Amino acid sequence: MGTSRRLDQLLSSLGYASRKEAQGLCDEGRVTVNGQPWDDASARVDPTHVAIDGEAVDFPLGLFVLLHKPLGLVCSHDDRDGPRVYDVLPRRWLLRDPKVVTIGRLDKDTSGVILLTDQGPLVQRLTSPKHHVDKVYLATIDGPVGAKEIAAFAQGIQLEDEAECCFPATLTPVDDTHARVTLREGKYHQVRRMFAAVGRHVSALHRERFGEWTVEGLAPGQWRPLPLP
């Protein structure tokens, strides 16, 4: 059950139509509420009971999804920055209000779990180091890491041009050219810069997990809805 809203307002905030066009959709017989054809776009309706062309409107009470980010996409909204994660998602999501954003960012050259939402407090809750939400990365590196590097990560790496040290992070060697890193913050290019600080170059980076969420079952470019926490 959702709190009732004007249908034209609802459809425009979900990116389906402008408020004016919403009446047109009703006139064309494309909108139903509770399965019944609906002809008045100015009437209040329960958002969870609205369908267009027989399909329930998506995420009427708030959007939260997990995308398996492929390499080569940016998390920015600005298409001058290159192909965006938003370009592999339904187009109407770009028209939603509140705006759909990524929860933190991954670099263009990093793949893996990226979460998106239109819920501001959720962004805060999942990105703030205070809330201890782990992000786990698998890095491909140019040489082995051992006790010295593990201790440096655990102590908190001092990045160049940063006033404060990173929070303690867990570094787990996998083999001579791979290691796993668990962080609870998300500074710009953080994993690459942390490895650079201990003399290792990262040639590939994949985020395996963000909190409880992984890309299991999703090919790059695929997404799935998540229940709003």
Ligand code: URA
């Ligand atoms: N650290 C990086 O260096 N890049 C990312 O995309 C995420 C974490």
